[in-house]
Amino acid sequence: xxxxTQPPSVSVAPGQTARITCEGTSIGSKSVQWYRQKPGQAPVxxxxxxxxxxxxxxxxxxxSKSGNTATLVISGVEAGDEADYYCQVWNNQVWDDNSDQWVxxxxxxxxxx
Amino acid sequence: QVQLVESGxxxxxxxxxxxxxxxxxxxxxxxxxxxxxRQAPGNGLEWVAFIxxxxxxxxxxxxxxxxxxxxxxxxxxxxxxxxxxxxxxDTAVYYCAxxxxxxxxxxxxxxxxxxxx
Numbered sequence: 001x002x003x004x005t006q007p008p009s010v011s012v013a014p015g016q017t018a019r020i021t022c023e024g025t026s027i028g029s030k031s032v033q034w035y036r037q038k039p040g041q042a043p044v045x046x047x048x049x050x051x052x053x054x055x056x057x058x059x060x061x062x063x064s065k066s067g068n069t070a071t072l073v074i075s076g077v078e079a080g081d082e083a084d085y086y087c088q089v090w091n092n093q094v095w096d097d098n099s100d101q102w103v104x105x106x107x108x109x110x111x112x113x
Numbered sequence: 114q115v116q117l118v119e120s121g122x123x124x125x126x127x128x129x130x131x132x133x134x135x136x137x138x139x140x141x142x143x144x145x146x147x148x149x150x151r152q153a154p155g156n157g158l159e160w161v162a163f164i165x166x167x168x169x170x171x172x173x174x175x176x177x178x179x180x181x182x183x184x185x186x187x188x189x190x191x192x193x194x195x196x197x198x199x200x201x202x203d204t205a206v207y208y209c210a211x212x213x214x215x216x217x218x219x220x221x222x223x224x225x226x227x228x229x230x
Contacts, residue, residue, distance in 0.1 A: 042221060044219075044220070049214070097172075
């Protein structure tokens, strides 16, 4: 199974750029998604397929990947960005439909100072 | 506007069963795969199960395989999660979510399942 490792916490001052990493073997060959979850709320997709954004998500959110590490970049951080962020990939075996798994990272708490 | 509404959560004794439901509106439900994801108190997200749009493909996390069953009724725009032999570590908020290509979007607000005697 693919384990995705995220830092437990990231802190950034308002207006600065936050970078949240997600490390995993074979991540370089996978589509990586990012979700934001505010306290008491359901997760919301903010970046999919590595760098695309759903409608309604501001272009301050972007994604990148290098080797086995994917990164969520939040530019011009605002107080409202304070939340938990999760990365996610789809693990599949072409020869075995029954083995598909959707894997989440452990989550990163973004604190806006 | 797409809306997913979960129901069926509650308190159940260890070893007991429970069935969760998720009703979808605002989407062509029969065209979308559906997921269940759970989140234990204070913990991160854990994917639980997936069902394809036609119900003919199902996948499960190893932690629930053999105990949980995902099903759907496209005539009722509803996906279910049948849970049996529940354990205290199954205590969590359970979310349903629509399946994108490889992502989950949107999500419902969740329903809390507490396994306790």
